[in-house]
Amino acid sequence: MKTVALLTDFGTSDSFAGVMKAVMLGINPRLHCLDITHEVKPQDIFSAAILLAGSYAYFPKGTVFLVVVDPGVGTSRLPIAIQTRNYFFVGPDNGVLSLAAYDDGVKKIVRLENRKYFLKNISQTFHGRDIFAPVAARLSRGIPFRSLGREVRAITRLRLPALVRQRRALKGEVIYIDRFGNLVTNIDQESFRSFIGSRRFSIRVRNKTIRYVATSYQAVRPGVLLAIFGSFGFLEIAVSEGDASRKLGARKGAAVSIVLA
Amino acid sequence: MKTVALLTDFGTSDSFAGVMKAVMLGINPRLHCLDITHEVKPQDIFSAAILLAGSYAYFPKGTVFLVVVDPGVGTSRLPIAIQTRNYFFVGPDNGVLSLAAYDDGVKKIVRLENRKYFLKNISQTFHGRDIFAPVAARLSRGIPFRSLGREVRAITRLRLPALVRQRRALKGEVIYIDRFGNLVTNIDQESFRSFIGSRRFSIRVRNKTIRYVATSYQAVRPGVLLAIFGSFGFLEIAVSEGDASRKLGARKGAAVSIVLA
Amino acid sequence: MKTVALLTDFGTSDSFAGVMKAVMLGINPRLHCLDITHEVKPQDIFSAAILLAGSYAYFPKGTVFLVVVDPGVGTSRLPIAIQTRNYFFVGPDNGVLSLAAYDDGVKKIVRLENRKYFLKNISQTFHGRDIFAPVAARLSRGIPFRSLGREVRAITRLRLPALVRQRRALKGEVIYIDRFGNLVTNIDQESFRSFIGSRRFSIRVRNKTIRYVATSYQAVRPGVLLAIFGSFGFLEIAVSEGDASRKLGARKGAAVSIVLA
Numbered sequence: 028m029k030t031v032a033l034l035t036d037f038g039t040s041d042s043f044a045g046v047m048k049a050v051m052l053g054i055n056p057r058l059h060c061l062d063i064t065h066e067v068k069p070q071d072i073f074s075a076a077i078l079l080a081g082s083y084a085y086f087p088k089g090t091v092f093l094v095v096v097d098p099g100v101g102t103s104r105l106p107i108a109i110q111t112r113n114y115f116f117v118g119p120d121n122g123v124l125s126l127a128a129y130d131d132g133v134k135k136i137v138r139l140e141n142r143k144y145f146l147k148n149i150s151q152t153f154h155g156r157d158i159f160a161p162v163a164a165r166l167s168r169g170i171p172f173r174s175l176g177r178e179v180r181a182i183t184r185l186r187l188p189a190l191v192r193q194r195r196a197l198k199g200e201v202i203y204i205d206r207f208g209n210l211v212t213n214i215d216q217e218s219f220r221s222f223i224g225s226r227r228f229s230i231r232v233r234n235k236t237i238r239y240v241a242t243s244y245q246a247v248r249p250g251v252l253l254a255i256f257g258s259f260g261f262l263e264i265a266v267s268e269g270d271a272s273r274k275l276g277a278r279k280g281a282a283v284s285i286v287l288a
Numbered sequence: 289m290k291t292v293a294l295l296t297d298f299g300t301s302d303s304f305a306g307v308m309k310a311v312m313l314g315i316n317p318r319l320h321c322l323d324i325t326h327e328v329k330p331q332d333i334f335s336a337a338i339l340l341a342g343s344y345a346y347f348p349k350g351t352v353f354l355v356v357v358d359p360g361v362g363t364s365r366l367p368i369a370i371q372t373r374n375y376f377f378v379g380p381d382n383g384v385l386s387l388a389a390y391d392d393g394v395k396k397i398v399r400l401e402n403r404k405y406f407l408k409n410i411s412q413t414f415h416g417r418d419i420f421a422p423v424a425a426r427l428s429r430g431i432p433f434r435s436l437g438r439e440v441r442a443i444t445r446l447r448l449p450a451l452v453r454q455r456r457a458l459k460g461e462v463i464y465i466d467r468f469g470n471l472v473t474n475i476d477q478e479s480f481r482s483f484i485g486s487r488r489f490s491i492r493v494r495n496k497t498i499r500y501v502a503t504s505y506q507a508v509r510p511g512v513l514l515a516i517f518g519s520f521g522f523l524e525i526a527v528s529e530g531d532a533s534r535k536l537g538a539r540k541g542a543a544v545s546i547v548l549a
Numbered sequence: 550m551k552t553v554a555l556l557t558d559f560g561t562s563d564s565f566a567g568v569m570k571a572v573m574l575g576i577n578p579r580l581h582c583l584d585i586t587h588e589v590k591p592q593d594i595f596s597a598a599i600l601l602a603g604s605y606a607y608f609p610k611g612t613v614f615l616v617v618v619d620p621g622v623g624t625s626r627l628p629i630a631i632q633t634r635n636y637f638f639v640g641p642d643n644g645v646l647s648l649a650a651y652d653d654g655v656k657k658i659v660r661l662e663n664r665k666y667f668l669k670n671i672s673q674t675f676h677g678r679d680i681f682a683p684v685a686a687r688l689s690r691g692i693p694f695r696s697l698g699r700e701v702r703a704i705t706r707l708r709l710p711a712l713v714r715q716r717r718a719l720k721g722e723v724i725y726i727d728r729f730g731n732l733v734t735n736i737d738q739e740s741f742r743s744f745i746g747s748r749r750f751s752i753r754v755r756n757k758t759i760r761y762v763a764t765s766y767q768a769v770r771p772g773v774l775l776a777i778f779g780s781f782g783f784l785e786i787a788v789s790e791g792d793a794s795r796k797l798g799a800r801k802g803a804a805v806s807i808v809l810a
Contacts (some may be wrong), residue, residue: 030574032567038467039300039328039561042343042517045293048322049347054293056348058323061570061582066562069468070529073682082564085678086571098529101504151503151518206560207591242673243623258565258675268592268620284320299728301588304780306554309583310608313552321583330729331790337615362765412764415781417607435741473769522772 030059030087031163032078033157035095036067047093047155050146056235057165063087070098071103072123074279076185076205077211080126080153081259083114092127093163094118106139106158107179110172116173117163119154131183140176150255197222197285199262201277208270212283214262219285230254232264233275244268292424293350296356296416297328297339308354308416311407314427319428322347331359333384336541337446338464338472341387342520344375352387354424355379356416367400367419373431378424380415383446386434390445401437442482448474451535458483458546462538469531473544475523480546488549491515493525496537505529551582553685556601557617557677558589565675569682570616572668576686585606592620594645596801598707599733601649601726603781605636614649615685619675625682628661628680629701632694639685641676644707651706662698665683709735719744719807721784723799730792734805736784741807749810752776754786755797766790 036044048060056214075096097119106118111131116124130156144165146157191198201212230237241253249268257263298304309321328336336357358380364382372392376387405426407418452459460475491498502514508528518524526532559565570582575658579772585604588658589597597618634654638646666687668679711721726734763775771790779785786793
């Protein structure tokens with residue numbers, strides 16, 4: 028229980044992320060800090076939740092995830108910690124932890140209210156530094172989870188947009204766009220396969236049609252559109268050696284449909 | 289004394305920061321490198337000094353701060369190290385260390401001239417790698433501070449722009465703009481409170497008027513301007529879930545005034 | 550043998566780099582991960598090779614370099630590891646490792662085919678996570694190099710563009726542009742000095758003429774063009790406190806010539 032993984036929208040051009048790590052090192056000098064990313068679009072809770080859900084399972088058991096995408100800092104939204112089957116999650120109760128935590132299996136949720144685990148002075152704008160980081164560092168040292176505060180029964184939960192199953196079409200949408208411009212959809216392999224069976228299909232996105240699922244980005248010539256199951260386990264729309272988001276002018280929420288021939 | 293905190297304008301798209309850490313790990317394999325940021329605007333000594341001053345105190349005692357914002361590399365500007373009450377600071381004598389070091393309390397300043405602590409070949413353009421990083425790593429291993437070189441009596445000092453106190457107004461300015469577009473001013477809580485007392489006031493910035501100091505970014509509706517004391521301890525002008533710098537077209541140096549009603 | 554240095558084009562806004570580190574920490578909890586950069590332009594194998602070649606020698610002996618710039622992921626391009634005189638290199642066989650590895654001295658090259666060192670499920674799009682990271686982590690723990698797979702005799706090799714020596718001119722080109730806009734050429738100090746001898750010369754780039762080699766960026770006034778031998782050991786074209794790439798509109802491949810008077 029020595030790794031703390033950080034996921035925030037703080038960017039890396041200020042000192043926010045560094046200061047959180049400094050606070051944690053002061054509490055647990057043997058801590059291993061590991062950045063997931065600090066470049067979530069400011070206040071984009073949903074993207075942060077997707078990133079966390081797609082990556083948490085690759086971390087060593089016992090990792091503490093410190094997640095601060097927190098537009099409600101200073102309001103009544105609760106600061107919480109979640110103990111799951113294999114991990115700990117620390118952050119605001121705005122849904123950002125929920126996809127990953129419920130995927131791993133929630134065991135217990137507490138509100139952070141034991142002030143002896145916080146910094147002495149609590150600012151109005153930076154609970155990442157003053158509350159969440161010190162609590163994460165203490166969890167990494169093995170303090171009893173219950174000592175953080177009272178149990179919480181229900182938290183804000185996000186959900187992936189549901190797939191729409193029609194007779195001749197499976198309708199999904201873009202839920203995340205990565206740095207390469209790949210369009211990650213909510214169409215998972217199992218839903219895709221059970222819908223398609225052995226039938227012929229095409230994939231429709233922004234008036235374009237893709238006729239098969241590729242097994243590598245270079246299955247087509249550079250610049251050509253393709254569909255592939257990506258590292259999140261979801262169908263992705265990509266352009267070989269290019270940027271599908273730019274090429275298609277597609278944003279989050281754009282429709283992607285599997286249509287039977 | 290095992291943490292080295294890095295603050296530079298090297299960016300993260302080249303190998304500069306990584307190479308400095310590599311050099312340090314070669315000297316002290318048990319070192320813990322911690323990035324404050326590498327994205328200071330190139331050669332922006334003042335912003336780097338502000339970031340350092342606003343974050344150093346959160347680091348464990350004994351941390352060595354390695355600060356390389358160094359437009360004068362290769363000229364006669366001195367490379368220096370400063371021992372303060374709780375920390376060590378290593379960098380060029382151009383003022384970048386001065387706000388933090390004098391805030392913590394300077395005990396001794398030396399010029400870096402003991403070449404046995406440098407890399408063998410000193411380039412003309414990258415003293416971060418060849419001089420500052422190896423010295424920081426050696427300080428983290430506990431070499432005697434005096435062995436670095438002769439004492440220096442006076443170094444280049446930066447100062448925050450002074451507040452102007454008038455009968456009916458306290459005049460400050462924007463000294464830093466963070467990644468969220470929040471405008472950090474030089475108006476600290478104590479100056480603000482002693483000026484205001486129990487009187488009514490308004491805050492003026494770029495022809496806009498703010499009538500009170502908020503306690504959270506969400507005290508107003510999204511898109512609305514607000515003032516709040518931020519994590520640096522200074523008054524900040526922000527936009528709820530938005531970007532104040534862009535909304536107001538405000539840059540560093542923009543006037544921010546507290547005006548009595 | 551405890552440091553793994555990462556060099557990728559994954560960016561830092563997704564979770565790719567963090568997930569690779571997570572996988573490695575799960576295999577070797579005592580690992581020290583060190584980022585060279587993750588901001589290589591997507592699929593820019595040549596720039597990554599240059600960065601690696603210019604930085605590897607500053608790392609502790611035994612460092613494992615994990616390099617993933619891999620447009621051919623999922624195709625038949627081989628995943629390989631290279632043992633050199635002082636280091637290990639892990640990545641795709643597309644040339645990205647070749648400049649550094651042959652510079653240090655290649656001892657043995659193997660293809661990565663021992664699946665017991667991979668993650669159990671191999672995705673089609675993220676061999677960095679599923680193959681390269683786990684192999685790098687295992688090398689950092691000291692597994693026998695030969696156990697990775699069969700020996701490979703020849704790999705894809707990149708080479709720097711050759712200098713053209715004419716009677717009155719030495720013709721090079723820009724091979725890399727750093728974050729400051731400095732234009733790094735392929736003109737090394739030795740070639741430069743042996744060509745010039747004691748003769749007078751000028752440096753030509755984009756219709757501009759520079760008449761001498763400076764010893765610091767501040768040898769000229771701010772905004773003025775200069776030439777200097779940089780930290781890579783190559784001649785660089787720079788602008789004092791400015792951006793040479795922008796000022797000259799120069800890109801990679803732009804001609805830079807040393808012309809005798």
